[in-house]
Amino acid sequence: MTSATTNHTNITLKTSEKTSKIEVIKWMITFLIGFSTGLVAFFIDTIVKLLSKLKFNTVTQSINSTTPDGSLVVSLIIMVMFNAALVLVATCLTVLEPVAAGSGIPEIKCYLNGIKIPRVARLKSLVSKAVGVLFSVAGGLFVGKEGPMIHSGAIIGAGIPQLQSITLRKLSSKFAFFRTDREKRDFVAGGAAAGVAAAFGAPIGGVLFSLEEGCSFWNQKLTWRTFFCSMSATFTVHFFLSGLEFSWGSFYSPGLINFGVFKCTDEETVNGTCRLWTAMDLFIFVLMGLIGGLLGAAFNKLNKCLTIYRMRHVFPKHKAVR
Secondary structure (H helix, E strand, O other), X not given: OHHHHHHHHHHHHHHHHHHHHHHHHHHHHHHHXXXXXXXXXXXXXHHHHXXXXXXXXXXXXXXXXXXXXXXXXXXXXXXXXXXXXXXXXXXXXXXXXXXXXXXXXXXHHHHHOOOOOOOOOOXXXXXXXXXXXXXXXXXXXXXXXXXXXXXXXXXXXXXXXXXXXXOOOOOOOOOOXXXXXXXXXXXXXXXXXXXXXXXXXXXXXXXXXXXXXXXXXXXXXXXXXXXXXXXXXXXXXXXXHHXXXXXXOOOOOOOOOOOOOOOOOOOOEEOOEEOOOOHHHHHHHHHXXXXXXXXXXXXXXXXXXXXXXXXXXXXXXXXXXX
């Protein structure tokens, strides 16, 4: 009995140690997913700014070289040619990988709810998505680089834990523990949350997106890992952007979303005190929130009433069916 008990205890300890190691590895992979997603966001934002700067500087030089009595047709043609060339590159990438067209959010929602979409989480799709969106934005299309970041983060979340790639077949590993559907789905949820966090600078918003909008399967451990992944992505993109724009580690960069710089001008400074807002401004914001809440409540009430009316009077079922 003593020997059997000792063997059982040893097996339990080994199982506990193995579980602890796996949990540590999960957290490490989660950090890598967030870090990689932040790097992709930094790459997209930086290249978009460089391409836009090149385009506008060229057009500005053309305008400045035009004589006062000359025409701006040449400058307009240069602008159109720049935009057409950039958009053409993005179009070719979507032809190369059609699943990369669009924001990718519906596809990721389907994936997280158990619907398998071919090629949605491939490395080729990531390259087409990331490169295509930066050329689309720089080309002047009415698209944002925030939405595709969710798809990009989800692809990273699906790829890093696998330690292999279908596109790069030589990149393979025998470590197959995280290749189950459950583990892969959890990491994809973390990657999608990291994409939201990197795009909007909102780690909690990324977690809420995966929890409320994406996943049908959730647990408490996944909440903390997803939040850590979102924080890693936000920290990475802000750290590298701050190094380019301000100084390394200053974290003054607003990320991919820029609402402008709020600074006092000479007209807004009174006796050396900056007054960007007053108590009257706060009252207006409170009033806006109150009106928005009332409109939301009215919308929900109206929607409920219309639904009940439709069920009762529009194409009513026969009594035998009811």
